[in-house]
Amino acid sequence: MSFKHHHQHYNFFLTSQKMAVKNTVFSILFGLAILGLAHINTINALSSNYYDQTCPNVESTITSVVKKAMMNDRTVPAALLRMHFHDCFIRGCDGSVLLNSTGKNKAEKDGPPNISLHAFYVIDNAKKAVEALCPKTVSCADILALAARDAVTLSGGPTWNVPKGRKDGRVSKATETRQLPGPTFNISQLQQSFAQRGLSTNDLVALSGGHTLGFAHCSSFQNRLHNFASKQSVDPSLQSSFAAKLQRVCPAGNTVKNAGSNLDSTPTTFDNRYYKLLLQGKSIFSSDQSLLTLANTKAMVTKFANSKQEFEKAFVNSMIKMSSINGGQEVRLDCRVVN
Missing domain, CATH: 1.10.520.10 (Peroxidase; domain 1)
Incomplete structure (x- = not known):
C-alpha cells in the first residue's frame, strides 16, 4: 500500500463514527504490522527534538x-x-x-x-x-x-x-x-524497490549519491567485466581504459579475497564526484549506470554533477524521508539482542 493510498483510506475512515474509526484503523495497523509494513504508519511520529528533555546530549x-x-x-x-x-x-x-x-x-x-x-x-x-x-x-x-x-x-x-x-x-x-536493491538492478527494478518504500525516482537518484563513499568487492560488478553479453565481454557503457583497469583488479575467475574498487576517486570524501564519473562512463555498478537510461534520471545526474549544493540539498531531503520509515516496538538495551 502506498503512502498516498494509505492516507486516502485513513481520511475516509475519519468520516465514520469514532468507535468504528478506532476498530478499523486498529485492524489496518495490525494487518500492516503482520506484513512487516507497520513503518508506514509511524512516519509522522518522529521529532527532531524527541530527546531534548530525556537525553539532551x-x-x-x-x-x-x-x-x-x-x-x-x-x-x-x-x-x-x-x-x-x-x-x-x-x-x-x-x-x-x-x-x-x-x-x-x-x-x-x-x-x-x-x-x-x-x-x-x-x-x-x-x-x-x-x-x-x-x-x-x-x-x-x-x-x-x-x-x-x-x-x-x-x-x-x-x-x-x-x-x-x-x-x-x-x-x-x-x-x-x-x-x-542489488548492484545489478536495472532502472525499473530500482524504481520498484524504492517505490515499495514510499521513495520516488528523485529519491533514488539522490540516495545513489551515497556511493560517493566506500569500496565495492569484485563480485558486485564482475557482471560488467566478463561475459557481459553474447557478443560483448565488457559492458560497452564503461569507458574503455577504466574497464581495462577494473579487469586488472578483478580478472575472470578472480579468487583474491577483498579485491575490488573504490566507488569513486575520493572514497572517503562526501562530494558529487560520483555523478561526474558516472557521466564519464566510470561508474562501478550496473545500478549506477542504469541512472543514465531514462531522460529524467540522467537530467538529475547531470544536475548533481554540476552542483554539489543541489546534490546535498536533495540528498538531505531524501535521507530524512528514508530514515523516517520505522516499525519497531522497543528500546533495546543491547543493540545485538532483543530485550
Missing part, C-alpha cells in the same frame, strides 16, 4: 564516538551509511540489521548482501556511551540514524536535523535481505 555523544572510530579507520563513514540504508530497506529503520543470529534464527547481518557490512562496534560503543548518559532511553535505530548523519557530515558532506523517536524491532531474518 545524545547527539554530541554519538558524534564523538563516530569521530574517534574514523581516526582509526577511514572506512567507518561508508560502513555506517550503508548499514543505515540496509536497515531502513528491511522492515523500516528499526535496528534489525544490528541483531545477531541465534541458534533458531539467521539474522539480516548474515544474509548474502550484508556479509560485507562492518563497523558494528561503532554502534555498540555509541550505545554504551548513551546508556551511561540516559539509561533505557535512546533506541539503537536512532543511534544508527544519527551515526549515519555524522558519517556524512564528518566526511565533508552536509548536516541536517535527524528526526528521532524510532523504536527497535524484534525481528531480523536473513531471508528478507533478498528485498535489498
